[in-house]
Amino acid sequence: MASDNRTPVVLCWHMHQPGYQDVKTRQFLFPWVYLHAIKDYSDMAGHLEAHPNARAVVxxxxxxxxxxxxxxxxxxxxxHGVGELGDPLLAALVSEELPETGTPAFLDLMNKALRANADRIIQRFPPYARLAELAELYRSRPEIQRYLSKGLLRDLLVWYHLGWMGETVRKQNHCVQSLQEKGSGFSMDDRRALLDVIFEVMAGIGPRYRNLAHRGNVELSVSPYTHPILPLLLDLGSAREAMPDIPLPQHEKYPGGELRASWQLEQARQVFQRFFGTEPSGCWASEGALSQETLSHLQQHGFKWTASGDSVIHNSLNQAREAGEPVGENDIHKPYRFGDSEVTVFFRDDGLSDLIGFTYADWHAKDAVGDLVHHMENIVRAGKGKAGPVISVILDGENAWEYYPENGIHFLDELYAVLEDHPRLRLTTYRDLVDEPVCEPVALPHLVAGSWIYGTFSTWIGDPDKNRAWDLLCEAKGHYDRAMDNGRLNADRKLAAQKQLALCEGSDWFWWFGDYNPAQIVSDFEHLYRRHLVNLYELIEYDAPSSVFQQLSQGGGEPARGGAMRPGHEEGK
Known part of the structure; x- marks a missing residue:
């Protein structure tokens, strides 16, 4: 590829869900893993399979x-009749007996089967829309509930899963097509057949991405095991590098954070190797959260590249400039290295990435892709005469598409079609850019700690609710350390506690705490976070303090896209 003078473009899709399973009961408290698997992880593989000349990082x-x-x-x-389905929605789909109408259990399942995008999913399918209308009538008229049939819930559960089905599956799978044509009155055979489709799609996720990597279409990379904010595990005070006045938790440091960061990275490599049969070259540190110390840990664990948001490089360049370092202009379209770290760091073009996440969903696909590529071409023109730019588009591989018509199939198909054969742009991967660099990485003395959200850690720390959550975790970690050292726990118990602690360290709990997030989602996540903490205390044989059972956060806001995504820059910056 050395003779290819086209400007490299990296599309990096980040696939992530936190730990929704209660390991004590093996129950999944929320269905987002399997729903995004059948909708987004399958579709994202399908698009790359359909465009053999396209390339991406996943x-x-x-x-x-x-x-x-x-x-x-x-x-x-x-x-095989030797176990239960641990997800209430999946179990209900194939249950012989559904709750009676008029009961809280019926209402709970009905409401869960309507947690889908109203415009893009429910209203798209007339039978699903009619069921949603009936559900609203059911909620508003309690006196008629006893006269309605369980068939309402049975059909609603089928349509919920049909609505969440990936578009590439919908266009190819005869079972899905026949169920959509049938529309109502679904039998147990229909429901079991749909479960078979769900299983087949989920079972194909690993092999399909392995095959794409083997073909050279995809570079597979990994995040730390349970998606923690590594810089905060290493040093809570790193939040003050970008925000000097941010309030911090009462605990000044997460106990044993260096060992935990190393464990998270080593565990990530082991799981990745088991699933994909190869070693990852790169690590998208959770939420693009980096610090100088984090780079050292990434290097120690064999990673050659990582990435973050463009505000992080702006902050780092500004700090170097203020210290009198001879740095050039602010350029996000270059690889960098910091201090004595040999890890190459790439930076997300927040403007381009956020256009996909927040703007293009309502555009015609050709117009959206034309606009995006036009911006890329402008970057190429602006870089004439300079060392070759690298354009990085990085965003979640699942959250944007439910806001697009038909799960983004038209946009993504057009995007790959245009870029896989563009005269001035070439799709590539970070591994290839490290192995065959288009330019030498720019050297800076220090990376200012921050994330892809605003270039700070304010999404995970600093808010009173977030800080209380950190204090609960720090307190639990102190008890965990003593339990691991006192000799009472056997080896299996220690391993279980180690993994349970990792679930508590995930970034998502802290993301959702705060008044600006939707009340229902805040309630869901703070309940699950506290349950994970209770399970940890049980495993280390220590009574959970009363503070773990007190509500942490309430929410009540209405952020864009429900809060599951955030733009890289704060509004007006």
Whole structure:
């Protein structure tokens, strides 16, 4: 590729879900792992399979991979009559007996089967839309509930899963097509057939991405095991590098954070190797959260590249400039190295990435891709005469597409079609750019700690609710350390506690705490976070303090896209 003078473009799709399973009961408290697997992880593979000349980086959080595997094991055991389905929605889909109308259990399942994008999913399918209308009538008229049939819930559960089905599956799978044509009155055979489709799609995730990597279409990379904010594990005070006045938790440091960061990275490599049969070259540190110390840990664990948001490089360049270092202009389209770290760091073009996440969903696909590529071409023109730029588009591989028509199939198909054969742009991967650099990485003395959200850690620390959550975790870690050293726990118990602690360290709990997030989602995540902490205390045989049972956060805001995504820059900056 050395003779190819086109400007490299990296599309990096980050696949991530936190730990939704209660390891004590093996129950999944929320269905987002399997729903995004059948909708987004399958579709994202399908688009790359359909464009053999396209290339991308696909990053997986190991905790997501393990949960997909757990679903497959549970479904297989259930098929053989030796186990239960640990997800209430999946279990209800094939249950012989559904709750009686008029009961809280019926209402709970009905409401869960309507947690889908109203415009892009529910209203798209007339039978699903009619069921949603009936559900609203059911909620508003309690006196008629007893006269409605369980068939309402049975059909609603089928349509919920049909609505969440990936578009590439929908266009190819005869079972899905026949169920959509049938529309209502679904039998147990129909429901079991749909479960078979769900299993087949989920079982194909690992092999399909392995094959794409083997073909050279995809570079697979990994995040730390349970998606923690590594810089905060290493040093809570790193939040003040970008925000000097940010309030911090009462605990000044996460106990034993260096060992935990190393464990998270080593565990990530092990899970990745088990699933994909190869070693990762790169690590998308959770939320693009980096610090100078984090780079050292990434290097120690054999990673050659990482990436973050463009505000991080702006902050780092500004700090170097203020210190009198001879640095050039602010350029996000270059690889960098910091201090004595040999890890190459790339930076997300927040403007381009956020256009996909927040703007293009309502555009015609050709117009959206034309606009995006036009911006890329302008970057190429602006870089004439300089060392070759690298354009990085990085965003979640699952959260944007439910806001697009038909799960983004038209946009993504057009994007790959245009870029796989563009005269001035070439799709590539970070591994290839490290192995065959288009330019030498720019050297800077220090990386200012921050993330891809605003270039700070304010999404995970500093808010009173977030800080309380950190204090609960720090307190639990102190008890964990003493329990691991006192000789009472056997080896199996220690291993279970170690993994349970990792679940508590995930970034998502801290992301959702705060008044600016939707109340229902805040309630869901703070409940799950506290449950993970309770499970940890049980494993280390220590009574959980009363503070773990007190509500942490309430929420009540209405952020864009429900809060699951955030733009890289704060509004007006």
């Amino acid at each position: 990053n997986f959080a190991p905790v997501l991979l393990e949960q997909i595997e757990e679903y497959l094991v549970q479904i297989e055991r259930w098929r």
